[in-house]
Amino acid sequence: MTKTCRECNEDTDEPVPVALEHVASGAGRVVYLCPLCRYALGLVPLDQHPRDSYGFPLYEAHAL
Numbered sequence: 001m002t003k004t005c006r007e008c009n010e011d012t013d014e015p016v017p018v019a020l021e022h023v024a025s026g027a028g029r030v031v032y033l034c035p036l037c038r039y040a041l042g043l044v045p046l047d048q049h050p051r052d053s054y055g056f057p058l059y060e061a062h063a064l
């Protein structure tokens with residue numbers, strides 16, 4: 001399924017869901033990034049968020 005990357009606005013065949021957008025009306029929208037931007041920003045894919053995550057963007061802890 002092709003999605004538009006939120007970061008670079010390019011269409012990608014491999015969209016990575018990284019967050020839920022919370023809107024006042026209720027239902028959130030999924031924010032997608034292309035794999036390149038996902039990696040560059042260090043965002044954790046939505047399906048790897050902790051169970052208690054509310055869908056806010058989560059950054060990978062970089063190894064020191």
Ligand SMILES: [Zn+2]
Pocket residue numbers: 005006007008009010033034035036037038
């Ligand atoms: Zn991108």
